[in-house]
Amino acid sequence: MSLATIARYPITIEGETVQIGTANELALALDVLQGQYDREMLVQLRPNLARVVGHAAGFMTVMKALTVDDQLYLIEALGSDLAEVMQDAAHLRDQFATLAQTEVEEALLKTLGAAGLRRLILTAEELAEVLEWVYGQCDSLVLDLLGLDDVRRLCRHASDLSAILYRLDHALQEKLMEQLGWTFMTGLIRDGHDLALLLRALPPASSERLLRHYTRQQLAELIGNADDWAYLCQRLEPAEADFLFDLLELR
Numbered sequence: 001m002s003l004a005t006i007a008r009y010p011i012t013i014e015g016e017t018v019q020i021g022t023a024n025e026l027a028l029a030l031d032v033l034q035g036q037y038d039r040e041m042l043v044q045l046r047p048n049l050a051r052v053v054g055h056a057a058g059f060m061t062v063m064k065a066l067t068v069d070d071q072l073y074l075i076e077a078l079g080s081d082l083a084e085v086m087q088d089a090a091h092l093r094d095q096f097a098t099l100a101q102t103e104v105e106e107a108l109l110k111t112l113g114a115a116g117l118r119r120l121i122l123t124a125e126e127l128a129e130v131l132e133w134v135y136g137q138c139d140s141l142v143l144d145l146l147g148l149d150d151v152r153r154l155c156r157h158a159s160d161l162s163a164i165l166y167r168l169d170h171a172l173q174e175k176l177m178e179q180l181g182w183t184f185m186t187g188l189i190r191d192g193h194d195l196a197l198l199l200r201a202l203p204p205a206s207s208e209r210l211l212r213h214y215t216r217q218q219l220a221e222l223i224g225n226a227d228d229w230a231y232l233c234q235r236l237e238p239a240e241a242d243f244l245f246d247l248l249e250l251r
Contacts, residue, residue: 007051011044013037020045023058030065038070042077049074050081056091060098068101075107082108083116089126096133105138114145121146124160131167140172148179158194161185165201173206182213192228196235204239216248 008021013033020026026045030038045052053059059078063071078085086092092112099105112120121127127146131139143151155161161180165173177185189195199207214222223229233241 007048009045009048009052011041013040020052023053023061026052027061027065030062035067038066039073042070042073046077049077050085053078053085055085056087056095059085060095063095064098068104071101071104072107075104075111079111082111083119086112086116086120089120089122089130092120093126093129093133096130102136102138105134105136106141109134109138109141109145112145114147117142117145118150121154124154124156124163127151127154128163128167131164139168140175143172143176151176152180152184155180155188158188158190158197161188162197162201165198170203170206173202177206177209182210185210186213189222192223192225192232195222196228196232199232199240200235204237204243207237207240208243211244211247214247219244219248 006021008019010017010019011029018029020029020041026041029041033041042049053062053074062074066074075082086095095108096105099108109117121130127142131142134142151164155164165176168176185198189198198210202210211219223232232244236244
């Protein structure tokens, strides 16, 4: 699109009117005025902010030019347009990587809501990458907004669940495992590789809880061969290895 065809919208500050049509133009105006009229510009542009911001890169550009309070205003003003502006989970992840305030992360998530997050996050890998860059209670908020049914849908393999659990603190790991159910978790484990991936994501106490759902015979059949055994042993913490050896009566 040429500059001549970009729709522009007027803002008037101290009697002077300028036309703003892109995120770069808005960020430049914010920078020139050095924060004195940031909120006033956003308010005047509010009906057209989604058009001006345009896409995820534009959103990030404008966010970097704003104070926390005005970042919160921009997010609220975009409202139901935010998911379309954000485009996909990779851009959402990158946006979280630039944010320093938990309250801004929380506002971003709540404004996206369940529908917005489900539109953006299409795989377990994408969910894990988003969880990597949220802080405080926001990781719990991500999971709550998506809902258990969607988390289960994304976790098609043990590697999927492992990637998600690896990004959570121990308390939230325990909560999610209880919510998903041990039957669901063990149903993802097909061999020793899968078992190793899940055990690696968990602290020893949680690993023990998972292993207790297997009998000695089931574990022997699951691990199955020398390659699986070597892969598993290379990834176990000493406490996990000791517990597994005891279950298998190897000492």
